[in-house]
Amino acid sequence: MDASKFRQAAEDVPPSRQNLLENRWDTSVAAKLSPPELLLYRSNLLGSDKRVTNFGGGNTSAKVTAKDPLTGHPVEVLWVKGSGGDLGTMKLDGFATLYMEKFQSLEGFFQGPESDAEMVRLYSHCTFDLNPRAASIDTPLHGLVPYAHVDHMHPDAIIAIAASADSRALTQKIFGEEIGWLPWIRPGYELGLRLRKFVRENPKARGVILEAHGLFTWAQSSVACYENTIDIINRATQWLEGQSEGRQPFGPQKSAPLSAEKRREVAAAVMPRVRGLISKNVRKIGHFDDSPAVLEFVNSGKLDELAALGTSCPDHFLRTKIWPLVLPFDPAKETVEQLIARIGPAVEDYRARYAAYYERCKRHGSPKIRDANAVVYLVPGVGMFTFAADKATARIAGEFYLNAINVMRGASAVSTYRGLPEQEAFDIEYWDLEEAKLQRMPKPKPLAGRIALITGGAGGIGIASAQRLLDEGACVVICDIDRDALSGAEERLRTQYGKDSVAGCWVDVTREDAVGKAFSDLGWIFGGIDICVSNAGIASASPIDETSLATWQRNIDILATGYFLIGRQSFQLMKAQGIGGSIVFIGSKNALAASAGAAAYCTAKAAELHLARCLALEGAVAGIRVNVVNPDAVLRGSRIWQGEWAQQRAEQYKTSTDELESVYRERSLLKRSVYPEDVAEAVAWFASERSAKSTGNIINVDAGNAQAFTR
Structure with missing residues (x-):
């Protein structure tokens, strides 16, 4: 079916099609x-384009014939996106499957919107083929519509119409009788019944716009449903572009944006302060957005007015809270x-406002008030910060508020934007079904919400430590002076753990400006720091009378001065947040046990260890713990052991480099080799709350060396 046969020219449609969706259906x-x-x-296809619906938003369905595994007879089965899935990335196991006959028999149990929770529980009794995927609250919006295929999307262009004061009139003006309109009602069985009634009374309609919510479309084939959805969104987009041309929906610009570099500087200074204030109980991760659409909004004359109205689409405010905080x-x-x-005062005012909203709107049996802090923070001239329990959720919250900005722009250009009424917003935010969904979420990992920076991050110990902290739920920035190694390590970690959790940053730990830049990047990328693993290192060996001043100075520069610069910058950022932190120095057995022919290295490592003790004394009052992990003979994956150091040590022990690991293993008390993962285990312990009562301590990871016993 060719969607172009349905496409009609709306009033004032401009010729430009650059913002239109492409029909990507491939018949082959x-x-x-x-x-x-x-x-x-x-x-x-639909979920992969954020102009159609955002992450986790919208749902699709198909009614198909399948063989009943119990009887062997053909039955009609409703396949519908299950609870908690994402259209763009889901697989077949993301769909709930229900016997249509059983599902249709549930209508007699419906006793009004207050019975929605009970209806959802009944859906599991209709499960086809023992499918474990839970059906969502939107299931009746698909099962009760008498078409084989149904799409429910949240396109910005459609919601701009749906969230307008003139929503119904605009829908009629743009689409005529092809697309209907229904007043706002909370998703659930009642809405499903109203959709069915509309379809029966309007057999020629191709879909319906739900006030303040989104779009429903339907057809008897999958391709027709897809093309129908794309066509309706494109027509709304064209019409809005035509009406918006030459207008200033947000009013005249009130502030001019700072330069890109300055915006990041401000974000790096502000985000840790915000994060510290809102992370007293649960640590948050930040995300920064200074895209053109965001800057247009935060710099506009209507920023305060529109932000105060809140968002409209339920998917938006469930991710962003009902309003942002404007700084x-x-x-x-x-x-x-x-x-x-x-x-500080702005955050306190927001909490008070949110608490008052809860008190005004709560009903008998409402769940307890949740986190009263804002999710979205808007700053004129700078951009938008969003905070959540993990980076992906913070980023997605920003994407949803960007959708809300687009909706406000479109609605304000053709009518008056309206947010969802406060009580309606509360009833969805504190719906018992939403509460049940929150309760089903898996328990956070031990380091969820924590942000770690690792120097020497592209080496064996650095990568192993990053992997261990990422396994525990942390976000990690790896830093290194070797750009090629850094790029490779970052790509490897991002492939393994996802782009949201990992970032790479070049740094020379001996340069004050480079260290400052790395921590600034950390501030605007993730919002702050909780864990610093100072691991950058070199090694050298030579008799003292053959040790050059340059060799001596290089050891001191990297292993003492470098650790000082990293430690000082960590202190400054951790104190700015006010929520403590953990600093871990990667030392060496040689910090405690002298080695002949390695005076420069041993002395620098000893200085590093004593620096950590001094920092532990200073940091305790601010809740900053400083500890040391002392490895020995970690050959595998180490770039130090790939150079002269291995040859020098082999000569010292009168062996070959190939036999060096065996020499070290046999030298140890436990007769075991030490690997990067062993060191990373100690790092993870010091980084976590499992060591919350330890500071100024040393863990030797050396398979046992009596010379390095700390007492």
Whole structure:
């Protein structure tokens, strides 16, 4: 079916099509797919474009014939996106499957919207083929519509119409009788019944716009449903572009944006302060967005007015909270220090406002008030910060608020933007079904919400430590002076753990400006720091009378001065946050046990160890713990052992480099080799709350060396 046959010219449609969705349906691919696979194909196509729906938003369905595993007879089965899935990335196991006959029999149990929770529990009794995927609250919005295929999307262009004061009239003006309109009602069985009634009364309609919510479309084939959805979104997009041309929906610009470099500097200074204030109980990760759409909004004259109205689509405010927090700032006249000074009062005011909202709207049996801190923070001239329990959720919250900005722009250009009424927003935010979904979420990992920086991050111990902290749920920035090794390590870790959790940053730990830049990047990329693993290192060996001043100075520069610079910068950032932190120095057995022919290395390592003890004394009052891991003879994966150091040590022990690991193993008390993962285990212990009562301590990871016993 060619969607172009439905496409009609709306009033004032401009010729530009650059923002229109492309029909990406490939008939050669679709021809090879089973009916459930066709549904997945359609879902992935729609969900892969944020102009159609955002991460986790929207749902799709298909009613297909399948063989009943109990009787062997053909039955009609509803395949519908299950609870908690994402259309763009889901697989077949992301769909719930229900016997249509059983599902249709549930109508007699419906006793009004207050019975939605009970209805959802009944859906599991309709499960086809023992499918463990839970059906969502939106299931009746698909099962009760008498079409084989149904799409429910949240496109910005459609929600801009749906969230307008003139929503119904605009829908009629753009689509005529092809697309209907229904007033706002919370998703659930009642909405499903109203959709069914609309379809029965309007057999020629191709879909319906739900006030303040989104779009429903339907068809009797998967390709027709897909093309129908794309066509309706494109027509809304074209119409809005035509009406918006030459207008200033956000009013005249009030502030001019700072330069890109300055915006990041401000974000790096402000985000840790915000993070510290909102992470007293649960640590948060930040995300920064200064895209053109965000800057247009935060610099506009209507920022305060529109932000106060809150978001409209339920998917938006479930991710972003009902309103953002606007931090007043005049980038042309005020300093960053002035902005920082008003963060604390602004955060307290927001908490009080949110608590008052809860008290006004709570009902008998409402769940207890949740985190009263804002998720979205808007700063004129700078951009948007979002905070959540993990980086992906913070980023996605920002994407959802960007959707809300697009909606406000479109609605304000053609009508008056309206947020969802406060009580309606509360009833969804504190819905018992949403509460149940939160309760089903897996327990956070031990280091969830923590941010770690690792120097020497592209080496064996650095990569192993990064992997260990990432396994425990932390976000990690690896730093290294070797750009090629850093790039390779970053790519490897991002492939393994995802792009949200890992970042790479070049740094020369001996340069004050480079260290400052690394910590600044850490501030705006993730929002702060909780864990610093100072691991950059070199090694050298030579008799004292053959040791050059340059060799001596290089050891001191990297292993003493470098650790001082990293430690000092960690202290500054951790104190700015006010929530403590853990600093781990990667020392060496040689910090405790002298070795002949390695005076420069041993002395620098001893200085590093004593520096850690001094920092432990200073940091305790601020909750900053400083500890040392002393490895020995970690050959595997180490770039230090790939150079002269291995040859020098082999000569010292009168052996070959190939036999060096065996020599060290046999030298140890336990007769065991030491690997990067062993060191990383000690790092993870010091980084976590498992060692919350330890500071100024040393863990030797050397398979036993009596000379290095600390007492």
